[in-house]
Amino acid sequence: MLGRGLRVLGQAIRTEPRLFTIGAVGSSIFGLLIIANSYVVGFVIGHVVVPAFAAGRVGAGELATIVAILLGIAGLRVATIFGRRLGAGYMQFRLQARYRRAVTRRYLSLPPAWHQRHSTGSLLSNATSDVEAAFVPIAPLPFAVGTIVMIFGAVISLFVTDWVLALIGVALFPSLFALNLAYSRRMSPRQIHAQRMRAKVSSVAHESFDGALVVKTMGREADESRRFGVFVAELRDALIAVGRLRGLFDPLMDTLPSIGTLAVLLIGTWRLQQGAISVSELVSVAFLFTVLAFPVRAIGWVVGELPRSVAGWERVQAVLAAEGDLAYGQAGLPGAGPAELAFEQVSYHYEGGPEVLHDVSFTVPAGKTVALVGATGSGKSTIAALAVRLVDPDTGTVAVDGVKLPDLAAADLAAATALVPQVPFVFDDTIRGNVALDRPDIDDERVWTALRLAQAQTFAAGLPAKLDTAVGERGTSLSGGQRQRLTLARALAGKPRLLVLDDATSAVDPRVEAAVLGALRGPDAGASILVVAYRRATIALADEVVYLHRGRVVATGTHTALMASQPGYRDLVTAYEKAEQQ
Structure with missing residues (x-):
């Protein structure tokens, strides 16, 4: 000693x-x-x-x-x-x-x-x-x-x-x-x-x-x-x-x-x-x-x-001395505008647990919205984490605009992608501070634009001090839906080329959710969207649906086509709809 x-x-x-x-x-x-x-x-x-x-x-x-x-x-x-x-x-x-x-x-x-x-x-x-x-x-x-x-x-x-x-x-x-x-x-x-x-x-x-x-x-x-x-x-x-x-x-x-x-x-x-x-x-x-x-x-x-x-x-x-760092490359992303996301034969398991994804392959085309649908535990949140490289796959590749994520420079990856998680986190700060996060390129005009796209402009404008309103620790003064829309506005303020929504609008009513997704598909958002979806109305707004079952891609296609060809998908979506109506 x-x-x-x-x-x-x-x-x-x-x-x-x-x-x-x-x-x-x-x-x-x-x-x-x-x-x-x-x-x-x-x-x-x-x-x-x-x-x-x-x-x-x-x-x-x-x-x-x-x-x-x-x-x-x-x-x-x-x-x-x-x-x-x-x-x-x-x-x-x-x-x-x-x-x-x-x-x-x-x-x-x-x-x-x-x-x-x-x-x-x-x-x-x-x-x-x-x-x-x-x-x-x-x-x-x-x-x-x-x-x-x-x-x-x-x-x-x-x-x-x-x-x-x-x-x-x-x-x-x-x-x-x-x-x-x-x-x-x-x-x-x-x-x-x-x-x-x-x-x-x-x-x-x-x-x-x-x-x-x-x-x-x-x-x-x-x-x-x-x-x-x-x-x-x-x-x-x-x-x-x-x-x-x-x-x-x-x-x-x-x-x-x-x-x-x-x-x-x-x-x-x-x-x-x-x-x-x-x-x-x-x-x-x-x-x-x-x-x-x-x-x-x-x-x-x-x-x-x-x-x-x-x-x-x-x-x-x-x-x-802890190990496990994600090594980054030096590559940048060519071009501008919405980016394409591609999963190719991706498998992944959490440490000490079984494999949760098996040979997953699908594509989110540039400028399109793709919905991930599957039962609880099917691997949707894991795919969302892989899409923005919070973790790396065991096998297979994840690429944005043809560039594998490990080859991208950290700053380029952060600028091109954004994840809005299931559980929103709001800092003990003002509305402006939570959206801008002290990023020097984000002014008040850009903050308001992001709030408008997230359908948060109305409630933010109605606050006593508007953008200067303090929201309390973890956003205690806001409702669950307001916190979700605020975190969505935070992601949109950075103008990502790929937006990943992991059940990010579950706390808002279907009408507001439809308005949010409609705004995100407009020209002002300028992003490809991968959304983990449960509601039938949300799924129907997607250009394509990826149906997951026990970590595997069972089928891809439009919502209408999957409803007709996949009994498991039809039963799942119908069960979600019945649960919401109750």
């Missing part, structure tokens, strides 16, 4: 060498000033205070000189404390900010398949508490480095003063290091367990928040509270275990220097009687031991936080 922890600290130092140098130099000077201060105090006692008691007076000049020296040392110590804390603080917060950004960028680059294997709460913990934990030892690190410099300086000064008293220091300092090492060994599993429980509590809490509506409507508040309470209690017990060990360690760290001070006074008195040392030297050594306790604890702080640091660091590194 000590070795792993030191490697984390080494990585931190290599990342921010300048700030570490500022903190370490300031701390080292501070430690040397403590030694100097001890000998100044000894000099004052031996050469000013004792003679003053003997003579019954003290010279004003001597007193002024001593005060000036002590104030000068105090001023230098204040300056070095400022340098130490400035370097350590900046270093810690810069590292935390750097790695939070790195983790977030990695999240954005990893495909949905990776995210599906990790809970949202765990991902939040990686980017927050794990990053914070990884660099907790950075705050006391420069102080600990300065303390080591101070200890070496103190040992040298002790040997210069008196070798017998120096042996006490030589015995004391290894004892302090041994105590820190034993503490680290016992603290390590406790800190690792506590850090894991922090992530678990975060994960369960996030799941509870997301499922608040289900919990409330099903009357499961007490059960959910008990479930959450189990993990909170385990985290509490883990933190108490950490606190108990720390509570035992801290008094021991305070006791050892005190024992050293008593030993110095006892043996120092004997050495003084022998004439081996002077009063000044005895006072200097005794004072030095009394002020060592607090700086030496900085080493304990670093060592004590190393297990937690290692646990956080390894969890962060697991994210940064």
Whole structure:
């Protein structure tokens, strides 16, 4: 654990060498000033205070000189404390900010398949508490480095003063290091367990928040509270275990220097009687031991936080080293206007599950609307994800205008395609912010055009502040249909050449849905459309229908032709229609 922890600290130092140098130099000077201060105090006692008691007076000049020296040392110590804390603080917060950004960028680059294997709460913990934990030892690190410099300086000064008293220091300092090492060994599993429980509590809490509506409507508040309470209690017990060990360690760290001070006074008195040392030297050594306790604890702080640091660091590194990236090419899309989408013998399976698509082949001609129809679990949403390359197929190819999706540059693919998912996501922002997403090429005129195409212009214009109206977290002030139309407008604002709608209008009434699809087929949209459809009226608007059954394309054709030739398709569409009428 000590070795792993030191490697984390080494990585931190290599990342921010300048700030570490500022903190370490300031701390080292501070430690040397403590030694100097001890000998100044000894000099004052031996050469000013004792003679003053003997003579019954003290010279004003001597007193002024001593005060000036002590104030000068105090001023230098204040300056070095400022340098130490400035370097350590900046270093810690810069590292935390750097790695939070790195983790977030990695999240954005990893495909949905990776995210599906990790809970949202765990991902939040990686980017927050794990990053914070990884660099907790950075705050006391420069102080600990300065303390080591101070200890070496103190040992040298002790040997210069008196070798017998120096042996006490030589015995004391290894004892302090041994105590820190034993503490680290016992603290390590406790800190690792506590850090894991922090992530678990975060994960369960996030799941509870997301499922608040289900919990409330099903009357499961007490059960959910008990479930959450189990993990909170385990985290509490883990933190108490950490606190108990720390509570035992801290008094021991305070006791050892005190024992050293008593030993110095006892043996120092004997050495003084022998004439081996002077009063000044005895006072200097005794004072030095009394002020060592607090700086030496900085080493304990670093060592004590190393297990937690290692646990956080390894969890962060697991994210940064995660595999599964989608590699992009450099190709662009030729031409302009609606693009053609082609699936050719595409098969796909989710990790750990059976194959969900088998040799799927179909085409969405440029400027046409194609509807995907199939029972639940037939692979429609998977096809939608493949069409915009959220995932890659196991076998087969997906191409836009004849260019395979992996060959496209990421920016070209994002500009040419847009997906509107089943569950709309609305940011805690204004109408304008949700549609434009800070894209510099989207002005208010383009926002209104997108809202009009999505049949959202009327409700947006009726809001109190129109485009400046804040919609609340996840669009809480909007209805389900309004949220769907707002997310559709977001996709249309980018003027995609291929628009994929994964049951994106299920929350609006059939009349509005027909108006939306009618607008999308007009010249203003300028996109080919692949739509996952359930409603008969929606399916009928498509130029062609692809009928899926258990991950296979059973038939393609017009709605009328499939109704006549495919009993399974006819039964499915009829069942949807009957369900809507009920």
